[in-house]
Amino acid sequence: MVTVLQARTRGMTLMRMPLTVWGIFTATVMALLAFPALFVGAVMMLLDRLLGTSFFMPSLVEMGQHLQHSGGSPILFQHLFWFFGHPEVYIVALPAFGIVSDLISTHARRNIFGYRMMVWAIVAIGALSFVVWAHHMYVSGMNPYFGFFFATTTLIIAIPTAIKVYNWLLTLWHGDIHLTVPMLFALAFIVTFLNGGLTGLFLGNVVVDVPLSDTMFVVAHFHMVMGVAPIMVIFGGIYHWYPKITGRMLNEALGRFHFWVTFLGAYAVFFPMHYLGLLGMPRRYPEIGETSFVPDSAATLNAFISVAALAVGFAQMVFLFNLIWSLSRGRQAGGNPWNATTLEWQTPETPPGHGNWGKELPVVYRWAYDYSVPGAERDFVPQNQPPARRATWEAAP
Amino acid sequence: MSVILLFLAVLATIAGWWLSKQRLTAKPWLEEGAIGDFPGGGASALPAAKIGLGVFLAVAGSLLALFVSAYAMRMHMAQDWRPLPEPKLLWLNTGVLVVSSIALHRALLAARRGRMDGVMANLLAGGGSAVVFLAGQILAWRQMAASGYVPASNPADAFFYLITAVHGLHLLGGLVALARAIAKAWPGVATDQLRLSVELCAMYWHFLLLVWLGLFGMLLLT
Numbered sequence: 001m002v003t004v005l006q007a008r009t010r011g012m013t014l015m016r017m018p019l020t021v022w023g024i025f026t027a028t029v030m031a032l033l034a035f036p037a038l039f040v041g042a043v044m045m046l047l048d049r050l051l052g053t054s055f056f057m058p059s060l061v062e063m064g065q066h067l068q069h070s071g072g073s074p075i076l077f078q079h080l081f082w083f084f085g086h087p088e089v090y091i092v093a094l095p096a097f098g099i100v101s102d103l104i105s106t107h108a109r110r111n112i113f114g115y116r117m118m119v120w121a122i123v124a125i126g127a128l129s130f131v132v133w134a135h136h137m138y139v140s141g142m143n144p145y146f147g148f149f150f151a152t153t154t155l156i157i158a159i160p161t162a163i164k165v166y167n168w169l170l171t172l173w174h175g176d177i178h179l180t181v182p183m184l185f186a187l188a189f190i191v192t193f194l195n196g197g198l199t200g201l202f203l204g205n206v207v208v209d210v211p212l213s214d215t216m217f218v219v220a221h222f223h224m225v226m227g228v229a230p231i232m233v234i235f236g237g238i239y240h241w242y243p244k245i246t247g248r249m250l251n252e253a254l255g256r257f258h259f260w261v262t263f264l265g266a267y268a269v270f271f272p273m274h275y276l277g278l279l280g281m282p283r284r285y286p287e288i289g290e291t292s293f294v295p296d297s298a299a300t301l302n303a304f305i306s307v308a309a310l311a312v313g314f315a316q317m318v319f320l321f322n323l324i325w326s327l328s329r330g331r332q333a334g335g336n337p338w339n340a341t342t343l344e345w346q347t348p349e350t351p352p353g354h355g356n357w358g359k360e361l362p363v364v365y366r367w368a369y370d371y372s373v374p375g376a377e378r379d380f381v382p383q384n385q386p387p388a389r390r391a392t393w394e395a396a397p
Numbered sequence: 398m399s400v401i402l403l404f405l406a407v408l409a410t411i412a413g414w415w416l417s418k419q420r421l422t423a424k425p426w427l428e429e430g431a432i433g434d435f436p437g438g439g440a441s442a443l444p445a446a447k448i449g450l451g452v453f454l455a456v457a458g459s460l461l462a463l464f465v466s467a468y469a470m471r472m473h474m475a476q477d478w479r480p481l482p483e484p485k486l487l488w489l490n491t492g493v494l495v496v497s498s499i500a501l502h503r504a505l506l507a508a509r510r511g512r513m514d515g516v517m518a519n520l521l522a523g524g525g526s527a528v529v530f531l532a533g534q535i536l537a538w539r540q541m542a543a544s545g546y547v548p549a550s551n552p553a554d555a556f557f558y559l560i561t562a563v564h565g566l567h568l569l570g571g572l573v574a575l576a577r578a579i580a581k582a583w584p585g586v587a588t589d590q591l592r593l594s595v596e597l598c599a600m601y602w603h604f605l606l607l608v609w610l611g612l613f614g615m616l617l618l619t
């Protein structure tokens with residue numbers, strides 16, 4: 001965080017930063033403020049166990065014996081945990097939002113649509129995510145007015161989030177889309193995140209959440225939105241930046257195989273869980289036994305999910321192989337294989353030497369998204385290229 | 398959770414104020430050229446270490462605010478809260494901590510004027526009184542325990558130990574930084590480095606004093 005505040009190179013104003021950096025920056029601030037809640041909860045739980053305090057432990061009978069605890073409140077733990085827990089989901093999501101913006105812009109050769117709105121949305125989501133935690137506690141017996149309040153804040157967060165999705169789509173619109181492996185993963189992210197965000201809207205409403213809470217529907221929701229979607233971005237990021245880190249490209253064919261099996265496989269795993277949840281199948285149970293509402297066929301669906309998960313797992317072996325194999329056998333990448341504008345692609349050496357830049361730090365003259373600028377000589381203008389050609393492109397029609 | 402929300406609201410106000418000076422409404426796609434052409438947006442003139450400490454105080458502050466939130470909530474969650482008699486010793490400890498803070502403030506003033514003897518004496522006084530404070534806190538614990546107030550006896554007692562421990566550990570961490578400042582002051586020359594170190598220590602001490610006054614007040618009132 002202090003790096004972003006104090007160690008930006010000359011010319012790198014906040015509004016010239018790539019969205020990746022904005023996402024990571026905001027997530028860092030959030031992490032610093034959210035993790036203390038987890039810490040407080042953990043310390044107090046530890047004391048309950050070690051010193052016999054009753055912060056969270058109510059009076060309990062265990063194996064016929066009265067434990068010495070009394071009066072503690074598990075709800076208090078839930079408050080502390082989710083005060084950390086909900087910001088945490090956006091700590092995961094915001095860097096992913098940032099990275100995916102940069103992947104899309106680079107691989108569609110188009111400036112990101114609505115950069116300012118993207119920045120504001122990141123900041124707004126970061127702030128709002130601290131006032132929605134109790135949407136995880138609708139069934140804890142809290143005051144119904146609180147439920148109403150938290151449902152409202154929860155649904156308000158959907159607005160900046162939706163703005164981001166629209167802006168990604170508008171960036172793609174009329175873009176010169178290159179379906180490279182990083183781009184495939186970025187597109188998969190958008191679809192998956194949209195899917196998970198929509199089920200979030202269901203769960204954000206108290207009346208819908210009460211029957212769905214603690215069912216497989218919730219598992220489907222958060223695996224789509226926090227599991228699969230960010231992992232798509234992580235993979236996209238690895239395929240995108242691997243050439244800068246190693247100097248070689250990852251194998252394209254293996255990458256495509258990895259993408260399709262992972263993407264379709266993840267849907268085969270998590271999509272059916274929505275249905276299981278609607279049936280009423282509870283989460284966290286190792287075995288549910290006989291119920292009147294879960295048909296036997298649910299077990300068949302679970303078996304199918306397991307098979308799909310194994311296939312996805314196998315595809316990751318292929319990915320690991322690709323990572324290692326390409327280290328020595330991959331195609332030489334050159335310094336800037338994707339013709340990207342941001343600074344990391346302009347380093348004098350690839351992989352970058354110690355300190356990245358040698359003696360002279362780069363100076364930034366423009367924002368991170370000068371793709372397909374009319375009149376420019378190439379379809380991208382690096383951030384550190386001085387504005388010498390201004391006259392020519394201003395003269396262009 | 399209202400205490401932590403209030404604290405975060407203060408932080409959000411500061412962050413908002415800072416962001417409002419960062420030209421977030423600039424249209425970067427139109428602003429091509431060297432930095433000098435556009436006002437604002439560079440790094441701040443403050444040393445990075447000072448900003449780092451500010452960030453740390455925000456984090457430590459939210460940690461303590463969360464403990465206070467938990468305290469306030471647990472009080473009313475069951476009928477088992479029995480307020481505890483705070484040992485009189487705590488008043489004395491509070492006085493010692495005030496002295497410690499004053500000493501560090503004087504060290505800072507001396508460092509600004511370049512008077513090295515004053516820096517050294519006050520740093521040592523500040524450190525010494527902080528150690529006395531910690532010893533006093535431990536003594537207070539022992540008095541409490543001797544009269545039967547142990548963590549498991551009542552949530553009020555548990556919070557007393559927990560909160561004083563958290564505050565004490567922060568002070569202990571501060572002592573490490575203070576020891577390093579003293580090491581820097583040892584050669585007897587006033588450097589910018591030293592001034593910065595002393596300033597950071599003083600900032601941190603005042604913060605911990607303020608926090609202690611808040612926590613002590615809370616313990617007394619409830």
Ligand code: HEM
Pocket residue numbers: 089090092093135136154155157158161196197199200201202203204205209212213214218221222225226
């Ligand atoms: C518009 C956006 C979203 C809304 C309205 C929303 C709403 C909800 C609600 C109401 C629940 C509680 C369900 C229950 O336990 O009954 C929930 C669970 C969860 N959400 Fe979201 N969510 C959204 C976005 C996200 C995002 C972006 C992430 C992560 C990147 C995420 C991660 C999770 C996780 C991990 C859980 C499960 C927690 C558990 O174990 O109980 N959600 N969501």
Ligand SMILES: [Cu+2]
Pocket residue numbers: 085086089132133135136
């Ligand atoms: Cu949440």
